[in-house]
Each structure stands twice: as C-alpha cells, then as structure tokens.
Amino acid sequence: MNTSSAVHARPAYSHAAPEPGTLSELAPGILWLRLALPFALNHVNIHIIDDGSGWTVVDSGVADDRTRQVWDAMLAGPLAGRRVNRLVVTHFHPDHVGLAGWLCDKLGVGVTMSQTEYLQSRLSRGRSGGVDSNAHRPFYARHGLSDDNIHAVTVRGDSYQRLTVDLPLEYTRIRAGDVLNLGGRRFEVLTGAGHALEQVMLLCREEGIFLPTDQVIGHISPNVGVHAMEPDADALADFLASLRDIRAQVPADVLVAPTHGRPFHGLHARIDTLIAHHRERCDLLAQAIAAGADTTAGIMPTLFNRKLDAHQMGFAFGEALAHVNHMLALGELRGETDASGVLRLRLA
Numbered sequence: 096m097n098t099s100s101a102v103h104a105r106p107a108y109s110h111a112a113p114e115p116g117t118l119s120e121l122a123p124g125i126l127w128l129r130l131a132l133p134f135a136l137n138h139v140n141i142h143i144i145d146d147g148s149g150w151t152v153v154d155s156g157v158a159d160d161r162t163r164q165v166w167d168a169m170l171a172g173p174l175a176g177r178r179v180n181r182l183v184v185t186h187f188h189p190d191h192v193g194l195a196g197w198l199c200d201k202l203g204v205g206v207t208m209s210q211t212e213y214l215q216s217r218l219s220r221g222r223s224g225g226v227d228s229n230a231h232r233p234f235y236a237r238h239g240l241s242d243d244n245i246h247a248v249t250v251r252g253d254s255y256q257r258l259t260v261d262l263p264l265e266y267t268r269i270r271a272g273d274v275l276n277l278g279g280r281r282f283e284v285l286t287g288a289g290h291a292l293e294q295v296m297l298l299c300r301e302e303g304i305f306l307p308t309d310q311v312i313g314h315i316s317p318n319v320g321v322h323a324m325e326p327d328a329d330a331l332a333d334f335l336a337s338l339r340d341i342r343a344q345v346p347a348d349v350l351v352a353p354t355h356g357r358p359f360h361g362l363h364a365r366i367d368t369l370i371a372h373h374r375e376r377c378d379l380l381a382q383a384i385a386a387g388a389d390t391t392a393g394i395m396p397t398l399f400n401r402k403l404d405a406h407q408m409g410f411a412f413g414e415a416l417a418h419v420n421h422m423l424a425l426g427e428l429r430g431e432t433d434a435s436g437v438l439r440l441r442l443a
C-alpha cells in the first residue's frame with residue numbers, strides 16, 4: 096500500500112509524556128491520557144481515539160479514587176460535548192480493566208474485550224480466582240519459597256479485588272483479525288499471549304501507528320509470569336511466539352505507543368532485544384543452578400539482584416518460574432520432586 100496517500104499524515108509529534116492526570120495528543124485524533132498507579136511502575140497510558148461521532152476509550156486505569164477523579168475531570172473537561180461510544184479493554188490486569196465497569200455504568204456503554212480476557216477478568220474478581228490467595232501456599236512451597244516470602248505474596252490476597260470493580264455482565268467480543276473502523280482510521284486487532292492470555296493490540300497500518308498495550312514496551316521488559324492457576328504453563332514460549340508474530344505482522348517503521356513508558360520507533364529491534372533478553376535470563380538461571388541453586392526460589396536472588404517488596408516478589412516469582420518452565424520444556428533443565436514435595440532442579 097502506498098502510505099503517502101493515507102488519509103492522515105504520519106505524526107511528527109514530540110511525544111513528551113503528559114503529566115499524570117493530563118492529556119496530550121499522540122497523533123491528530125488520538126489522545127494520550129496518563130493515569131497514576133500505586134506501584135513502582137507508577138503510571139499507565141490510556142488512548143482515547145476519535146471514532147467519528149465521539150470517542151473510543153482504550154483501557155481504564157485502576158479502581159481508586161484518584162483515577163475516578165481524573166475521569167470525572169476529563170469527562171467534564173477535554174472530552175465534554177462528545178459521547179464516549181465504546182470502551183475497549185485490552186487485558187485483565189487491574190491497571191487496564193480496573194475501572195471499566197464503573198466507566199461503562201457512568202457512560203452507558205458496553206465493554207469490548209477479547210473472550211479470554213473478559214472471562215479471566217470475571218474469574219479474577221471471584222474469590223476462587225484470586226491470584227495470590229492463601230489457598231495457593233502449596234504452589235509456592237513446591238518451588239522452595241520460604242514461609243516468610245509465601246506470607247508476603249499471599250497476604251496480598253485480595254489486591255485484584257481492591258484494584259478493580261465488577262465488569263458488566265455482558266460484553267462485545269473482539270478477536271485477532273477483526274478491524275475497528277474509528278473516525279476514518281482502520282485499526283486491525285492483533286492478540287498475543289504470554290503477558291496476559293489474549294491481550295488485544297491495535298494496528299493502524301495506513302498511518303503506521305501501533306498500540307501494543309503491554310506486549311512490547313520501550314523501557315522495561317513486559318512481565319511474563321506463571322501463576323498458581325496453571326502452574327505448568329510455558330508462558331515464556333507463548334510470549335516469544337507472540338513477539339515473533341508481531342514482528343511478522345507489523346511493519347518495522349511504525350510508531351509504537353505502549354501503555355507504559357513513552358512512544359518509540361524501532362519495533363523490530365526492540366522485539367529482537369526482548370527475545371535476546373529472555374535467552375540471557377535463561378542462561379543466567381542455568382549459571383545459578385550450576386552454582387548450586389536447585390529451586391525456583393533459589394534462583395531468584397541471581398535473577399533479581401535487588402530488594403523486592405511484596406508486590407514485586409509475587410511478580411518476580413512468577414517471572415522466575417516462567418523461565419524455569421520454559422527451560423524444562425526445552426529440555427535444558429530437569430525437575431524432580433523430593434520427599435518434602437519440593438521441585439528440585441538440575442541442568443539436563
């Protein structure tokens with residue numbers, strides 16, 4: 096396709112990040128709202144797209160009062176006068192889905208999601224779906240986590256419930272290959288696993304704008320974790336397959352606007368770096384085992400050479416196990432359960 100004949104000129108914006116709670120413009124008709132988060136990763140980027148008759152909002156922020164106040168101010172201020180037609184939620188993590196139900200109620204719109212992300216969001220809201228509940232102690236113990244650290248990660252228990260509200264009881268499904276026509280722009284829907292399960296990404300091919308959500312980020316490596324519900328998952332294989340799929344489908348010269356950090360160019364190079372990064376992590380893990388570590392918990396100090404708070408500990412454990420499971424699947428590691436039920440690892 097001859098991109099010079101595209102409806103919209105390629106954006107030449109500076110892409111300085113807006114302050115939390117304020118808007119800037121990613122491109123004409125694509126607003127960029129930054130919302131504060133109560134974590135070490137202290138913000139999430141929300142995209143608000145002119146869809147012709149109003150706005151299509153992509154993601155919602157966490158369910159706290161600060162975020163509600165920002166949305167109230169946005170709807171009374173910069174977004175006033177045009178209706179919000181649609182809320183797209185990219186995946187089930189609280190910084191994306193958190194306030195979706197509240198926004199849907201307030202705006203009188205439905206939620207648009209992939210099937211797996213919708214179902215996972217509904218499940219995670221329920222008691223039995225809690226990500227780090229006390230019931231998951233055996234999962235952590237099997238991988239050698241100390242009682243203190245198990246307490247730290249499971250005591251967070253209801254963090255998902257605290258950072259989200261219930262979703263509407265019905266939703267509109269989108270899936271890979273769908274196209275959203277928004278204000279003269281065509282956004283192709285891509286999905287990818289590994290960070291979440293069926294995370295939605297949007298590509299405006301004509302204009303060269305890619306919204307990869309959390310799947311490709313410029314300044315950090317997206318979290319890829321294995322969690323208690325599917326302890327043998329090879330989430331890293333899913334993630335690497337998704338990166339290769341994105342590299343094959345999305346042109347190298349797009350403007351990449353992720354939901355954390357700043358927009359950037361150089362998608363393919365960034366994907367190559369992320370793939371190499373995970374290989375390096377696997378090699379580091381192998382070194383830790385060669386040096387005597389023999390559980391997933393045991394290799395964590397080598398992989399995460401810094402003090403971790405409870406929130407980071409849960410993520411770090413899931414990330415370490417993702418690399419362990421991947422190396423088990425590749426045949427690079429072997430695991431054997433000892434008499435006390437702990438999975439002991441060794442190099443194959």
Ligand SMILES: [Zn+2]
Nearest residue numbers: 186188290309
């Ligand atoms: Zn996420």
